[in-house]
Every structure is written in structure tokens, then in C-alpha cells.
Amino acid sequence: MYFLNQRLAADVFDGEYIIANLDTGLYYSVQGAAVSLLHSLPFSSENQVITVVSQAFPEQTEVIKEELTSIFKELVSQDIIRRDENILLESGPECIAPNAYIPGRFNRYADMQDLLMLDPIHDVDENGWTVQSNNS
Template identity: 55%
Template sequence: MFILNPRLAADIFEGEYIIANLDTGLYYSVQGLAVSLLNALPFEDEADLVRSFCESLPQHAAVIEAELIPVFRQLLDEDIVRSVEGAGITARARPDAPVAYQPPKFNKYADMQDLLMLDPIHDVDEEGWVVQKES
């Protein structure tokens, strides 16, 4: 069973998933058909999901398979999507089919890593709220 990592902060803004890993300070942008993949979570088998997307958009079937599987692998490698077993999670019935083809995109950013790694709750001292230290 594949699920979205529950330790991440994730939300959709204007059709784009923005995902922040507050443990590493990295954040991600997921767009296009990869958003439909994340919306389909939890699911049992990525091959079945890709096949259902190909059936929904048969004119793009070859491209969907060639582009979506590598993005799915990146989501696994970055621990955005996790494989879990026996967690009492039920896969969604048939996920919503995408209505149009948009290339799946996955981008990883580290430019705000220092800011996202600040811990303002625990780093407060007698001087007040945490201030980012100069490098």
C-alpha cells in the first residue's frame, strides 16, 4: 500500500502540490499528472494506477507511462510517498481519472532549507523569538 508520508506538510495551490519536509528543510513542487497520482493515494499498485490513467487518456498512454513512473520513483526516493504494509489502511476505490493530460513534473528545492529548519517554539530564549544566525 502506498501512502503520503504523514510527517510532511502538503497542500494543493492552483493545481500544484506544495510539499514541505520540516525534518530536512526541503520542499517540493508536484504538477501535472503527478498531482492526480498523489490525489489517488492511498493505492495498492502504481502499475494499476498508471494503467487506469492510460485508459482515461488513451491518446497519451505511451507518454503517461514513460513520464509518470520516473516521477513516482522520485516521490518514493524523497520519502514523499511511502510503502506501508498492514497499517489498516484501505486503498481508495477507483481514483478519479484525469480529464486532461499535463506532463508530470517534480521539482525539489533547498533554497529555504535554513529557514524551514528553524524551530521557533523550542529555540526561544530570554531574548525572545529565534532569529536566523548569519552564515
């Protein structure tokens, strides 16, 4: 199964996933049908999700398959989602297609990278305590 990378901060606002990578300062936006993909991945395979969403909109089947497959590959390559076969969930929500088809979008932004990297949360140890710089 695939899960959201635990090193990321993510939330859904107005039907759009906003994901911040606090290690790199990059942030991402996932919109449309791709939100269903992210919601369902911990409980279904990517192929199951793509099939459910594409079958819900038969007139858009090929477009949906192509865009969700592409977005899935981007989510993996950007380390937003990770595969973990050691975590098994007993049950989860069934994959549900959105009520209306909105094209899936995946956007990557670096415009706030410098600002996000200034955040002192980056200078903490594994227990969350501030690490003192040796440059003092």
C-alpha cells in the first residue's frame, strides 16, 4: 500500500490537497480527480482507484486513466507517497469516485522555498528538540 510521506505536512482545503515538504521547502497542489487518488491509496491500489474513478465517468475513461497514472508517478517520484508493505490496515473506506469529473492536476511550487527553509523547525533532533549550531 502507499501512504503519504510522514515528513510532509498536508491538508485539504476546498477540495484541494496542499502538501508542504518541510525538508526541501517545496510545496504541492493536488486537485480534481487526483484528490480521490490520494484519499484512497492507503486502502486501495493505484490501479483500483484509477479504475473506479474512470468507470464513474465512461466518456472520460481514457483521459482519466492517463492523467491519474501520470499524477501517481509524480507523487512517487517527488516522494510524496511511499510504498510500505509492512503496514496492513484491517479495513478502510471504499474508494469512491467524485460526484463530478474535474480534471486531475498536480502542481509543484518552489516560489516559497527560501521562506519555508528559514523555519527553525528544520534544526531539531529526532525528539523535536532544537539543535544548537556549532557556528557560534
